[in-house]
Amino acid sequence: MRITENLKFRMLNDALSHAQKNYGRLAEKMASQKNINRPSDDPGGTTEVLGYRSVRESIGQYRRNIENAGAWMEITNTKLESVQKIIAEAKETGLNDQSPGLRQVLAQTVGSLIEELLSLANSKHGDRYLFSGTETDTEPFRRTILPVAASANTFDGSLYTGGTYAAGSDKTFTVRIANGGALGAATYQVSEDGGTTWQPGPAGTVPADGTITLGDGLTLTFVDDGSNRLTAGDLFTVNAYRSGTTTAPQVGDPRAAAHNTFAGTVTLDAATGTYAGDTNKTFVVKFVNGGAIGDADYRISADGGRTWSAVYSAPWGNTITVDGTAGHEIVLAFAGDDLAENDLFYVRAYTSGNYAGNGDDLSVRIGKGNRATYNVSGEEAFTDRGRGEVDLFAALETLKTALENGDKDLINRQVNRLTAAQDHIRQQIASVGARMSGLNISRENLQVLDEKMSGLISDREDVDLEAIIVEFQMRETALRASYVMAVEIGKKSILDFLT
């Protein structure tokens, strides 16, 4: 082989740059402590590591979700246990044979227990109400203005109060049936001081629709859905509270979504009846195309917009019936502007009672395709609607009134109701506990998975420092040798020997 000057230096150059490159790569690994410093260092590993990181990110999210849901449930648990104590205390008040004087005191005790329950049922976690279903920024409960029928009454239909109480202080209204008979025939008298004095003048006649005026904006409605009519001597008590809510089923004012194109008005049509549903609902109308009032097609939802009816086609005049229950329709009337696609209108309907939230579940993801419900709705815990069993507020209000009136039979019935409520709340507590321990298991599994993932990432990504250092020293020696060789070879020449 003929060795020329260029060949000699090129070979040296190659050797040097090769040694430098290896040296540089190793130095980079040592500095970053990572095997993969760019995707081409390990393309397959890059893909895997990104996948693992994504999984870890999810695990982190699931763990945070579990923490949050766990905290929520912890608080729910505490609140429900306090509720249990209130119920137990309330039961105590009704258990003994008491003197009239003591009963008034006990009635006051029940009154303060109701206030306590109210504040428990309206508890918040952060700024979200614990017990209002998914409507977490709606205060779920208010004090009820509840009509209480005396246990000795003959009338066994249902009752509710209506209107808005406008007086400056709390009052007890009493209604006494003067002459029995069907609605429209029976006569009544009203007392505003618990039956001590009666309104002057002749007894009024109960109108055919069953709604009589108590005063201060309040009405009382008799619904003839039992087997016995109003009978002379039937007695009804209504404790009115300033901040209280009447118990009639209500349909709220229809509302238009804030960014509708439609700028006209939407109101409840006169054809709207009393809401007859079992649970609180939000009815929604959504227009699927635009047009003048009466000309646009629409859909209706009875669950807040989650599921939709088939398309109702134009023409429809100027009213849309969102709830078609015979005799209890909810009808919206439109006026004033053309409608556009996606214009949205909704109206809330509340069943009788004092619950303003809904019965929906709140849930979080605690794993891939795995969700956990973490709330107990107020409907389920404190009402007899939906999944609920006992209207706890009604039971306590009735107990209070019964104590005030000395209605022993009514007291006993409330004690039984409270016992049922106790059982029901106990079940709720047990269910929350079971869900929490489920979450704990998930949390532990996620912990294990997370460690495994970080191990896998480390295997792929992190350098074995000892091996690297040994290799680094080897490379360094090689590089040094190359330098020495380069310098020595450069020096040697035939010219040194020619004279």
Place this chain on the structure above:
Amino acid sequence: MGNISSIFNIAKEGLWVNQTGIATVGSNVANVNTPGYSRQRAVIGARSQYDVPESMVLTGTQVINIERLYDKYLEFQMVGQSDQLGYADERKKALDRIEAIFNESRGGGIHELLDRFWKAWEDLAANPAGQTERTALVYASQNLAAMFREYSGELYNLQQELNTGISRTVSRLNGYLADIADLNYKVIYGTAGQNNINDILDKRSELLKKVSDLIDINYVETSEGAVNVFLSNGIPLVEAVRSRDLAVQANARGVYDIILADDPTKNVTSAVTGGRLGGMLEMRDHTIAGYLANLDDLAGNMINEVNALHARGYDRYGNVGGNFFEPFNAIMGVRDMRVDATIAAEPNRIAASSTVNDDGENALAIGSLKDALIMGGTATAGDYYAVFLGNIGQAAADAERSLSHETSVMTQLQNQHEQVSGVSIDEEMMNLVKFQLGYNAAAKMVSVAEEMLVELLKMVER
């Protein structure tokens, strides 16, 4: 019997031949570091002296020619290897830059922002009324869109740079082709002397390698000594003393096609598959275009899926959800990915709920897209991106390996070439010593002949 003057003559030839030998050594030594220089050798032969009687044969010497030492076949291989090397080098350079754009080994890339985007939805689901969560989601989405825009914008810029590079390279190539035609002229019509012709041949070899570095060519050497250069599809670029220019012309996609300057209808882009031009075309039209299409695919699917779910939900005010991202723009693609202006201006318009009651279910549904196989039913967005990144890494690794392979083949060829044509100082020094000795000896001959002549004249004087 030969006369003294013929001794003078032979000695003179000896001086002349050795002097030429030394001169040759001189030019070899001077060009020891000249790229493309082939070492030269004075070919020396004996010469009969015809002006002497037949009984006495005196033999003189002469330089037959100055030989250029090179291996034609080796050169052919080197020209061929140049285009492979140029191609590999161009790919490696571009892929290095792409890899640098997408380097996520320190985090902070699209993959991480994707994760943060899904997380923001999930956080919102847990607190659908929360302004902090809503604002955080808007930021996470804007960051994600910005990162998509940035990455794809950088890819696009690189594509445009390559496009400009193609145009520049074509004009450089035209210069080389014209130079080859010019050198062909000098070789055919012999306007240079013997010494210069070797120099011209060296230069032409170097030019062939330079051309081949830019584009894949075939070439043949004609009997006249010219080299004819052809494109890979047989279209001649240099024929004897005439060269043919290539030119660029924007096509329907807005990038350059390569055409013949004298026949703009003749698109030769597809014939260019090697050399730097081939590498740039491959990167511009396939590799980078492919990566941009991948990003478009990813962003397009995400935008569509998120928007579709978003339109099923309700915002804080009970409105039906509008667009979350601006709809995918078919022309600008991912380079114009943006969060819808309404959402960006008013986070309350994010449709987080599946009812008008702020339940957060819709945010949860959108957050769950993280695990949904939204990429053609086979991959999640994150997986798709991870594989995409793996592919870039693989391509970069392949390009590096391929470059190092082509380089080592080239080095091998260069070493072989160097063995034949390179200058060895040791060898030249030995030659120098040799020719110097010869020159000294011939000079001695002159002085001996002179002495002889003086002796002879003395005898005549007596």
